[in-house]
Amino acid sequence: MSFATQSFQGDKNKDLSLIDKMAEHEQVVFCNDPSTNLKAIIAIHSTKLGPAIGGCRMQPYENFDAALDDVLRLSKGMSYKCAAADVDFGGGKAVIIGNPQTDKTPELFRAFGQFVESLHGRFYTGTDMGTTLEDFVHAMKETNHIAGLPEEYGGGGDSSIPTAQGVIYGLKATNRMLFGHEDLKPVSYAIQGLGKVGFKVAVRLLEEGARVYVTDIDQNNINRIQEHAAKSPGTLELVDANDIYRQPADIFIPCALGGIINDTTIEQFQFKAIAGAANNQLLKEEHGVDLAKKGILYAPDYIINSGGLIQVTDELYGPNKDRVLAKTKEIYNTMIEVYKTAEMNQISTVEAANHFCENLMEARAKRNSFYTRTISPKWNIRY
Numbered sequence: 001m002s003f004a005t006q007s008f009q010g011d012k013n014k015d016l017s018l019i020d021k022m023a024e025h026e027q028v029v030f031c032n033d034p035s036t037n038l039k040a041i042i043a044i045h046s047t048k049l050g051p052a053i054g055g056c057r058m059q060p061y062e063n064f065d066a067a068l069d070d071v072l073r074l075s076k077g078m079s080y081k082c083a084a085a086d087v088d089f090g091g092g093k094a095v096i097i098g099n100p101q102t103d104k105t106p107e108l109f110r111a112f113g114q115f116v117e118s119l120h121g122r123f124y125t126g127t128d129m130g131t132t133l134e135d136f137v138h139a140m141k142e143t144n145h146i147a148g149l150p151e152e153y154g155g156g157g158d159s160s161i162p163t164a165q166g167v168i169y170g171l172k173a174t175n176r177m178l179f180g181h182e183d184l185k186p187v188s189y190a191i192q193g194l195g196k197v198g199f200k201v202a203v204r205l206l207e208e209g210a211r212v213y214v215t216d217i218d219q220n221n222i223n224r225i226q227e228h229a230a231k232s233p234g235t236l237e238l239v240d241a242n243d244i245y246r247q248p249a250d251i252f253i254p255c256a257l258g259g260i261i262n263d264t265t266i267e268q269f270q271f272k273a274i275a276g277a278a279n280n281q282l283l284k285e286e287h288g289v290d291l292a293k294k295g296i297l298y299a300p301d302y303i304i305n306s307g308g309l310i311q312v313t314d315e316l317y318g319p320n321k322d323r324v325l326a327k328t329k330e331i332y333n334t335m336i337e338v339y340k341t342a343e344m345n346q347i348s349t350v351e352a353a354n355h356f357c358e359n360l361m362e363a364r365a366k367r368n369s370f371y372t373r374t375i376s377p378k379w380n381i382r383y
């Protein structure tokens, strides 16, 4: 394996345009391993509150810049998510450039694990869109710094379970603000993406008896949800991928791609609220203000989707499902606080959430210096 790692840590003479792009980030690592065809980027936004943490996404990005932009935005979002969820970690993320259906091999994830290990605990990673727990069972053979492992490997198991639970708490808070109650049943929902998170949310809403519009580009997921719907009291409506934005549902639940709240889609929305798991739902920050102007209540993604983060960070101290559930329930209170602050100050929920997290980060960063803390590994692969 060749470690063609280019690591920029603030050297302004290296590549100005790249340095400009990563002006808010501490470190960006480019990973290239021709023997396994691994091409990946790891971005560390901040380690001020602790080692950076964030899942690894696998996607056939159109080009390198698209992958870089994605990982930079995602890792910044993780810093805010860590602050809001009150965990002692900072923001990071990784992307592997490739098709998750056709390009995965155990060797590719082992190579990725070696790059993670080369950061000596500055960065922890695990699953995200396009990656599974099994992928990280390969990666963990090369590094101690994996979070979100299967239970049989001493981990907390599938982190999309608490993520989906957190979305349900966020939906209850949203219903409370919109309708004055937390009941999931009398409200209709439109779900984009029936993967690890979206599927679980859809199943729960159907079990509650709600009307649920769904779309996914993977027919297997459509077939699976149809099977569940047949046994549930709720009503399932299948929708083409491009039509999901114009459905007559009360709440839109994005659980696939980022950037799906933009000028084009906002025009189509008739929803009363948007509250889903997808990271970086707003194409641009100002789209949060546009939603507020249109009277659409928006649940900031990095708060409502923090259940997975809560589990994977908790797991590093020894898995405990009750502790994770108790902390995930707090998403309800945080969402209510953000909604009410926005309402009281006549600002968008995005601005309210950003201020909330920035204040928390500032207060906590005063107690920490640049990352020095280490966490004892749960397993030792090398020592």
Ligand SMILES: NC(=O)C1=CN([C@@H]2O[C@H](COP(=O)(O)OP(=O)(O)OC[C@H]3O[C@@H](n4cnc5c(N)ncnc54)[C@H](O)[C@@H]3O)[C@@H](O)[C@H]2O)C=CC1
Residues within 6 Å of the ligand: 127, 128, 129, 130, 131, 159, 160, 161, 163, 192, 193, 194, 195, 196, 197, 198, 215, 216, 217, 218, 221, 241, 255, 256, 257, 258, 277, 278, 279, 305, 306, 308, 309
């Ligand atoms: N898994 C987790 O615990 C967490 C996930 N998230 C975010 O939630 C989102 C979903 O994550 P996962 O469920 O883990 O990913 P996943 O990869 O399991 O599921 C994504 C689903 O979206 C579908 N999809 C892709 N493009 C689509 C399109 N244009 N229209 C409709 N469906 C489409 C895919 O076919 C797939 O079924 C991602 O943005 C992820 O970053 C955020 C926090 C934690």
Ligand SMILES: O=C(O)CCC(=O)C(=O)O
Residues within 6 Å of the ligand: 053, 054, 055, 056, 081, 126, 127, 128, 148, 159, 163, 279, 305, 306, 307, 308, 309, 312
């Ligand atoms: O959910 C995970 O597995 C890790 C946390 C993360 O990457 C996320 O919340 O986006």
